[in-house]
Amino acid sequence: MEFYDTIKNRRTIRELKNTPVADDAMERIISAGMQAPTHNHQREWEFIILRDEQEKDNALQFAKAYAEGYLNGKPAPETASPQQKMYAYAMPKQYTMLAQSGCVILPFCKGSGSMNLAAMWCCIENIFLAAAAEGLACSMRIPVGNEGANVARAVGAPAGYTMPCYIGIGYPEENTAVLEQVERNAREAMHFGKW
Numbered sequence: 001m002e003f004y005d006t007i008k009n010r011r012t013i014r015e016l017k018n019t020p021v022a023d024d025a026m027e028r029i030i031s032a033g034m035q036a037p038t039h040n041h042q043r044e045w046e047f048i049i050l051r052d053e054q055e056k057d058n059a060l061q062f063a064k065a066y067a068e069g070y071l072n073g074k075p076a077p078e079t080a081s082p083q084q085k086m087y088a089y090a091m092p093k094q095y096t097m098l099a100q101s102g103c104v105i106l107p108f109c110k111g112s113g114s115m116n117l118a119a120m121w122c123c124i125e126n127i128f129l130a131a132a133a134e135g136l137a138c139s140m141r142i143p144v145g146n147e148g149a150n151v152a153r154a155v156g157a158p159a160g161y162t163m164p165c166y167i168g169i170g171y172p173e174e175n176t177a178v179l180e181q182v183e184r185n186a187r188e189a190m191h192f193g194k195w
């Protein structure tokens with residue numbers, strides 16, 4: 001896929017088929033992540049790959065509890081902003097979008113400082129783009145409160161590692177909802193010389 005098409009095709013999809021993702025595709029995707037820039041030349045990133053239901057149940061129990069709080073929520077009214085509509089749509093799916101995907105990646109970085117997290121997010125974006133290039137799609141959830149630490153403990157991560165998000169990865173379901181985004185064009189955001 002041409003590079004700019006890959007960027008365009010990367011969208012967050014919260015309805016993924018649970019068709020397994022082939023090992024060689026997963027390896028290419030993680031390898032793309034590991035070619036991201038890093039502040040300390042160490043690439044201290046580790047990836048827990050969850051495929052079977054028991055593994056997912058164990059790691060996703062906290063996301064499940066979170067999503068259950070939203071299951072009886074009402075859809076946002078027509079007059080709501082795109083952000084409010086996105087929130088109302090996405091929160092009840094915070095568990096199913098991961099549990100029902102072909103594969104879940106739990107990325108971990110050593111440390112939790114801004115440099116560690118910045119480098120980890122460069123790696124995560126490479127993962128999203130590589131998945132798009134493979135014809136796959138991703139969802140992501142940012143853990144809230146103690147959730148990340150609870151997941152780390154549940155999957156046996158060593159002390160000192162941080163999980164900034166969960167990534168669901170898989171083939172997108174047909175006819176998934178395409179939610180409106182706030183559009184901004186580059187020209188408007190560019191300031192030549194000064195703001």
Ligand SMILES: Cc1cc2nc3c(=O)[nH]c(=O)nc-3n(C[C@H](O)[C@H](O)[C@H](O)COP(=O)(O)O)c2cc1C
Nearest residue numbers: 010011012013086090091094139140141142143181
């Ligand atoms: C820092 C960050 C945090 C996000 N947190 C969540 C989240 O917790 N749950 C979720 O479903 N989506 C989350 N998203 C996905 C956004 O909703 C999504 O990227 C945004 O709506 C733009 O849509 P697109 O990815 O299709 O371009 C997050 C995205 C970013 C960049």
